[in-house]
Amino acid sequence: MLINYGLTKDNGKNRSLISNPRLKIATKMSHLKIKFTIMKNAIVAYATLLFLSGAAFADGLVEGNSEAGKAKSITCSACHGPDGNSINPVWPSIAGQHAKYMVEQLKAFKSGARNEPLMLGQVMLLNESDMANLSVYYSGMQPTEKTVANPETIEHGQRIYRGGNRETGASACIACHGPTGIGNPAASVPSISGQYAVYLAAQLRAYATGARQSDGPTRVMRDIASRLSEDDILAVSSYMQGLN
Ligand code: HEC
Numbered sequence: 630m631l632i633n634y635g636l637t638k639d640n641g642k643n644r645s646l647i648s649n650p651r652l653k654i655a656t657k658m659s660h661l662k663i664k665f666t667i668m669k670n671a672i673v674a675y676a677t678l679l680f681l682s683g684a685a686f687a688d689g690l691v692e693g694n695s696e697a698g699k700a701k702s703i704t705c706s707a708c709h710g711p712d713g714n715s716i717n718p719v720w721p722s723i724a725g726q727h728a729k730y731m732v733e734q735l736k737a738f739k740s741g742a743r744n745e746p747l748m749l750g751q752v753m754l755l756n757e758s759d760m761a762n763l764s765v766y767y768s769g770m771q772p773t774e775k776t777v778a779n780p781e782t783i784e785h786g787q788r789i790y791r792g793g794n795r796e797t798g799a800s801a802c803i804a805c806h807g808p809t810g811i812g813n814p815a816a817s818v819p820s821i822s823g824q825y826a827v828y829l830a831a832q833l834r835a836y837a838t839g840a841r842q843s844d845g846p847t848r849v850m851r852d853i854a855s856r857l858s859e860d861d862i863l864a865v866s867s868y869m870q871g872l873n
């Protein structure tokens with residue numbers, strides 16, 4: 630269990646994860662939650678690791694200056710809202726999103742790994758320290774809570790979120806995104822709690838078609854999204870919007 634996936638490399642906090650008794654319990658719980666995917670060893674090991682790393686190194690992953698971020702955020706607020714909570718369900722809320730994940734996404738827009746013209750126009754004007762400053766600034770903001778988008782599909786959405794799709798082999802979302810949807814800062818698993826269902830569904834489709842490749846060599850979300858039907862996507866996205 631002491632595999633180092635590079636998560637601990639740059640913050641100098643390399644230490645034995647398993648020696649902490651609270652982490653041992655967390656490991657057991659995560660195994661229970663994702664037990665049906667137990668055959669898919671690779672994903673289970675990955676998911677377990679995400680739980681451990683999040684518990685151990687939650688903060689201080691990006692060095693940035695929030696004040697400098699604020700100064701750069703005027704243009705962003707036109708779409709993402711002055712407090713990071715967007716008012717258009719097509720534009721994601723970024724208040725409280727994890728800084729490390731946001732920096733990676735801004736770079737992905739720039740490189741084209743995430744192909745999106747609106748954000749490409751924005752990131753062309755940003756250098757690496759702007760990206761860090763903006764991400765630290767937005768990660769400190771308070772996301773607004775929401776309710777599910779479609780009350781009629783709660784059961785379906787919850788089933789997918791907690792158990793995945795057994796027929797197609799899509800993993801349970803809860804394994805990485807967590808029971809409240811908060812994700813995992815150190816492992817760059819985004820928070821999806823209270824995120825707009827319309828935006829989330831669009832991202833799942835983008836992973837499924839490969840238009841979004843920001844999940845990198847693990848292809849984790851491309852693999853999972855391609856195993857979801859359109860009905861699964863709509864139901865689970867609606868459900869995630871209601872998580873908090
Ligand atoms: C013209 C509207 C617009 C402006 C201005 C804008 N964004 Fe965006 N932003 C978007 C859209 C649309 C997306 C979703 C893109 C997609 O579908 O891949 C997005 C996505 C993002 C994401 C990814 C969120 C996630 O959960 O993955 C981040 C981070 C982000 N924007 C930050 C910024 C920052 C920082 C600025 C200012 C420098 C900014 N945006 C300006 C429209 C905008």
Ligand code: HEC
Nearest residue numbers: 676800801802804805817818819829832833843844850865
């Ligand atoms: C093994 C871990 C893992 C599992 C299981 C998982 N995810 Fe993810 N998810 C990730 C990671 C890592 C990312 C960020 C990838 C990237 O950088 O593009 C992500 C990103 C996402 C995003 C994009 C969010 C945004 O702000 O743009 C959505 C939507 C999403 N996941 C939904 C789901 C759903 C629905 C399920 C279950 C059917 C699921 N995930 C299962 C790890 C996981």
